[in-house]
Amino acid sequence: EVLLVESGGDLVQPGGSLRLSCAAYGFSVRTSYMTWVRQAPGKGLEWVSVIYPDFTTYYAESVKGRFTISTDTSKNSLSLQMSSLRDEDTAVYYCARDHQWLDNHYQYGMDVWGQGTAVTVSS
Amino acid sequence: EVVLTQSPGTLSLSPGERATLSCRASQTLSASYLAWYQQKPGQAPRLLIYGASRRATGIPDRFSGSGSGPEFTLTISRLEPEDFAVYYCQNYDGSPPWTFGQGTKVEIK
Numbered sequence: 001e002v003l004l005v006e007s008g009g010d011l012v013q014p015g016g017s018l019r020l021s022c023a024a025y026g027f028s029v030r031t032s033y034m035t036w037v038r039q040a041p042g043k044g045l046e047w048v049s050v051i052y053p054d055f056t057t058y059y060a061e062s063v064k065g066r067f068t069i070s071t072d073t074s075k076n077s078l079s080l081q082m083s084s085l086r087d088e089d090t091a092v093y094y095c096a097r098d099h100q101w102l103d104n105h106y107q108y109g110m111d112v113w114g115q116g117t118a119v120t121v122s123s
Numbered sequence: 124e125v126v127l128t129q130s131p132g133t134l135s136l137s138p139g140e141r142a143t144l145s146c147r148a149s150q151t152l153s154a155s156y157l158a159w160y161q162q163k164p165g166q167a168p169r170l171l172i173y174g175a176s177r178r179a180t181g182i183p184d185r186f187s188g189s190g191s192g193p194e195f196t197l198t199i200s201r202l203e204p205e206d207f208a209v210y211y212c213q214n215y216d217g218s219p220p221w222t223f224g225q226g227t228k229v230e231i232k
């Protein structure tokens with residue numbers, strides 16, 4: 001079974017740091033595009049970051065310079081290191097497997113999602 | 124950065140009715156780069172459509188996508204009780220960030 005399980009969400013003070021993890025089962029993160037998406041309370045989805053199989057990374061402007069995405073192939077997991085946290089970073093954070101090469105074309109979409117982990121930034 | 128605008132914000136319909144959701148991009152997009160998701164309360168999103176019109180694995184054929192250029196549409200031919208949810212479109216054109224629309228809520232009338 002293909003599965004993603006996030007962990008690490010917590011209550012943290014403004015300016016603090018937190019590391020989110022996402023364990024993958026049934027597929028390899030090393031050969032996948034992996035993405036973080038977040039959702040603030042009562043709001044829509046916000047794309048946060050992606051890491052390519054060649055380790056190229058991209059970030060939303062709102063988190064650039066504060067968040068770092070990475071993969072750990074020994075643990076087959078994805079991580080998001082968050083620092084200088086702000087109130088507006090409060091959200092449920094989802095990891096997802098992003099576009100794949102299937103049937104001779106890229107399937108541009110996130111087909112496997114974790115259950116989400118909640119991050120609350122508050123004093 | 125591509126901005127996706129979804130309309131309407133809320134769609135009030137009855138089971139069995141047809142739902143038509145719109146997603147307009149701020150610039151021309153290749154159809155290959157447009158995806159649709161469904162999200163129910165307390166759940167992670169689920170991929171419905173990729174490449175504007177291709178159903179993801181396991182998605183019922185009452186869901187269909189269409190469109191090109193800046194205008195895309197998600198159609199649910201006959202609403203089932205489990206289809207009442209929020210729907211998002213997402214753009215993959217060019218380099219990231221790969222933006223989402225603000226969502227359309229399909230609610231029971």
